[in-house]
Amino acid sequence: MNAFTCLIGGLVALVPWRLEAQQAPNPVVLKGLAAVTVLNKTPEGKAALAANFTVTGGIQTGALRQPTLLPFAEQQGQALRDAFITGGNLAELSDGLGTTLGAAYLARAHYTDRTHFTNLSASVANVIRYADAATEEDSNAGKYLFANATTDGKTPVPRALMSLLPEIGGETDIFGKIYGLPAGSPGADAFGDSRPFQTEPAVSAIAGPDYFNAPVDSRGYTRGPISNLVNSPSYPSGHTTYGYTGALLLAILVPDRYQEMIARAAEYGNNRIIIGAHYAMDVLGGRTLALYDMAHLLANDPSFLNRTSNGNVAIQDFQAAVKAARSDVTSTLAEICGKPLGECAREDTGRFNNPAGNEAFYSSTQTYHLPVVYADTAKRVEDVGKVAPEAGYLLTLAFPCLTLDQADRILTETEGPGGGFLDDGSPFGLYSRIDLYAAAGLVRSRASPCANQSPRDPSAHR
Secondary structure (H helix, E strand, O other): OOEEEEEEOOEEEEEEOOOOOOOOOOHHHHHHHHHHHHHHHOHHHHHHHHHHHHHHHHHHHOOOOOOOOOOHHHHHHHHHHOOOOOOOOOHHHHHHHOHHHHHHHHHHOOEOOOOEEEEOOHHHHHHHHHHHHHHHHHHHHHHHHHHHOEOOOOOEOOHHHHOHHHHHOOOOOHHHHHOOOOOOOOOOOOOOOOOHHHHOOOOOOOEEEOOOOOEEEHHHHOEOOOOEOOOOOOOOOHHHHHHHHHHHHHHHHOHHHHHHHHHHHHHHHHHHHHOOOOOHHHHHHHHHHHHHHHHHHHOOOHHHOOOOEOOEOOOOOHHHHHHHHHHHHHHHHHHHHOOOHHHHHOOOOOOOOOHHHHHHHHHHHOOOOOOOOOHHHHOOOOOHHHHOHHHHHHHHOOOOOOOHHHHHHHHHHOOOOOOOOOOOOOHHHHOOOOOHHHHHHHHHHOOOOOOOOOOOOHHHHO
């Protein structure tokens, strides 16, 4: 296990980077993600795979114009900076908090180099580490399972997972086979599911400063030496999983910036396409995984709790842990800012200060305009309260004026388009339709129990 030196309150401690989980990855998540492995069996699935390749290439080169938050050349630079994962403290994601609160956050939580970082408090460090490790475990398991039915490229998956793909008629290495670069062929990923920088006919290199202001070329983060992804299967996107996990945590810890943090999550995932590391489907898979796992964590699902980590106490009540972290974040950021948190949250001159621009960009990433695969779910609104009632916790922990039923209804009303390659009617698939940006906007605008407790009023969250 990797370890990092973490500075909290002036104390230096060696802490683990990932959880030592006591159980196997979540089979529900893996079964849900496995929907990608059957796409070659239907005309609709084949069309989605073809569109995935075309859309990915268009976004990466800039030929397909998106309503990005920055001009494309600047967005490429942001993608290069986002290549480094600030998993210990979410520092790279904190610009979604706005220029004032983001600076306040970085004053206490930052990286001093690639292996050393500080944090706001022990409570904040704990929820970040726990949530990130839980979602990453499922993401990593999926990569190799769908590439060649292994846990690490070489070790066969446990017997319990061995039948997962045969039962649904799925096949491994779907991207490698369909995009003409099967596992082990010249230039391919040795294990399967080669990435876009290996399969796409044209890939634009990006040169500029990375997160540490070092001059680099994007190939240093795809082919090495900084990060070598040549033999790292593509699906799902681990960076996107981390981005949505971390951004959602910050959205809940600072509800005044909920929508902006969700836009930051979408940008972080989209930047993986821009840098050439992932397909649109990888990003959609990573987002769906993160939202599903986070909802179950926030719901205090017993199967997600009490997992141990090296030298640390397992979290037995994630809701309580998040509330304790939010108390620390609120008091610390308000102290640094010198004003009420809500006022500081409105002070933003950065790229997230345009709500219309945020909405347009986020909407463009909801489905990436990939074609419908499942006509049945495309034709109906899926009732979140009936299919995945725990999803409401994605809102209620940020906006406690909402009941779970109210939150589920809001998520239902704001669902994105259905029928995508993951939306096969399963509870996991429903999470691919959840639009947290629109949902939080509805909470803020609607005459609801929150009407007199605006999420921009810090007293609503004390």
